[in-house]
Amino acid sequence: MFTLLALALAGCGDPRVSALVPQGSNARESLSLIQISAYIMFGVMGVVIFLLAVVLIRFRAKPGDRTIPKQVEGSNLLEFIWTAIPVLIITVLSILTVRLTFSMAQDHSDDPNALKLQVIAHQYWWEFRYPDLGIVTAQDLYIPVGKKISVELWSTDVIHSFWVPALTGKMDANPGALLDGKRQNANRFSFDAETVGVFLGKCAELCGPSHALMEFKVVVLPEDEFNRWVEAMKKPAPKPETTKAAAGEQTFQKNCMACHALEATDPANRPGPNLANIGNRLTIAGVLPAGDDAERAASLRRWIEAPNDVKPQNDVPGTVVMPPFKDKLSPEALDQLVDFLMLQKVDVAPPKAAAR
Numbered sequence: 001m002f003t004l005l006a007l008a009l010a011g012c013g014d015p016r017v018s019a020l021v022p023q024g025s026n027a028r029e030s031l032s033l034i035q036i037s038a039y040i041m042f043g044v045m046g047v048v049i050f051l052l053a054v055v056l057i058r059f060r061a062k063p064g065d066r067t068i069p070k071q072v073e074g075s076n077l078l079e080f081i082w083t084a085i086p087v088l089i090i091t092v093l094s095i096l097t098v099r100l101t102f103s104m105a106q107d108h109s110d111d112p113n114a115l116k117l118q119v120i121a122h123q124y125w126w127e128f129r130y131p132d133l134g135i136v137t138a139q140d141l142y143i144p145v146g147k148k149i150s151v152e153l154w155s156t157d158v159i160h161s162f163w164v165p166a167l168t169g170k171m172d173a174n175p176g177a178l179l180d181g182k183r184q185n186a187n188r189f190s191f192d193a194e195t196v197g198v199f200l201g202k203c204a205e206l207c208g209p210s211h212a213l214m215e216f217k218v219v220v221l222p223e224d225e226f227n228r229w230v231e232a233m234k235k236p237a238p239k240p241e242t243t244k245a246a247a248g249e250q251t252f253q254k255n256c257m258a259c260h261a262l263e264a265t266d267p268a269n270r271p272g273p274n275l276a277n278i279g280n281r282l283t284i285a286g287v288l289p290a291g292d293d294a295e296r297a298a299s300l301r302r303w304i305e306a307p308n309d310v311k312p313q314n315d316v317p318g319t320v321v322m323p324p325f326k327d328k329l330s331p332e333a334l335d336q337l338v339d340f341l342m343l344q345k346v347d348v349a350p351p352k353a354a355a356r
Contacts, residue, residue, distance in 0.1 A: 017200055104191070121207075126141070145221065160172070164191075201218055284300050
C-alpha cells in the first residue's frame, strides 16, 4: 500500500518545478546526469535482486540435508569484486558530476555576445539588474531565447538560492559587501533558454518564514521582442489620464516613492522592488494571482493592505519593511493607488501560455 501510494503521489507535483522537462542546456545536462545515475542505481538493484533470488532458490536448505554449505568467507576474488564495482561506479559519477558542475559555473562575463545580468536576493523578493542595458526590474525576469545569460548573484541579507528547474540548477546567493567596485562572495554562472515561454523560479535555500513564497518568473521572449521590451522599459513611466489615477499618483508620491521606483532606469537604487511594468506582472509579490487585469488589481490591493498576511514576517528586522496600509489609507485612496499602479505597464506583454 505504501509503495502504491508513493507512486501515485509522485505524479502530484507542480510541472513548472520539474527538472525532468528541460528547456535549457544546463537543465538538459542535469537531466542526463540524473538519468545516468538512475540507470546505474536500477542496474545495481537488478543485480542484487537477481543474486538474492538465486541464493534463496538454489542454496536454501533441502529437506533432510543437514550438511554445511561451502563457505566463501575470506575469498580474495569476491572481496575484490564487490569493492571494485562500487569504487568504479562512484568514480564515474564523480567525474560526470564535477564536469557538469564546472560547465554550469562558467563565467561568461567577458563574452560580448552574452547578456549580463545581476540577480540580487532579498527577504522575500528578487531584483534583476541589466547593467549593460541600464534597467532594473523585480520578480519577472525577461531574457531572450537562445542567448547565453551571464549572471552575477548575491544577497542583501541571508543566504538564498536561485533555482529555475526547467532552465538551470541551484546556485547560492551569498551576502557580500561591495569592496573596490567588486561584490564580495558573489557567485557567477551562466544559463540559457532554448524555448519561448514562462518558467517558474524559486528560492531553494531556507531563508525565513516566507521562504516557500519567494518565487519569481522567467519570461523567455524571441530576441526581437526582448529588444522591444528593453526599449519600452527605458521610456518614462506612464502618466495618469484620469482624475482617479492622478489622485493615486499623489498617494504614491507621499507613501511609496521613498522605497519604490516607477521607472526601470531610475538611478536611485531604492530599497524596495522596482515597480516598472507592474501592470503586466505575472504575479503580485511573486505569489498572488494575476491572470487578468481585474485579478491583478485585486491581488495588488490585497498586498498593499496587508503584506504580512501574504508573506509572514515580511517585516524581518534589519530589512526593508513593507508596512500594511489598510488602516493608513482610506478605501477610496487604496482604489486610486491601485488604479495608478495598474497603468504602469509597457507595450510588450509576456507570453499568454500558462507558466511552466
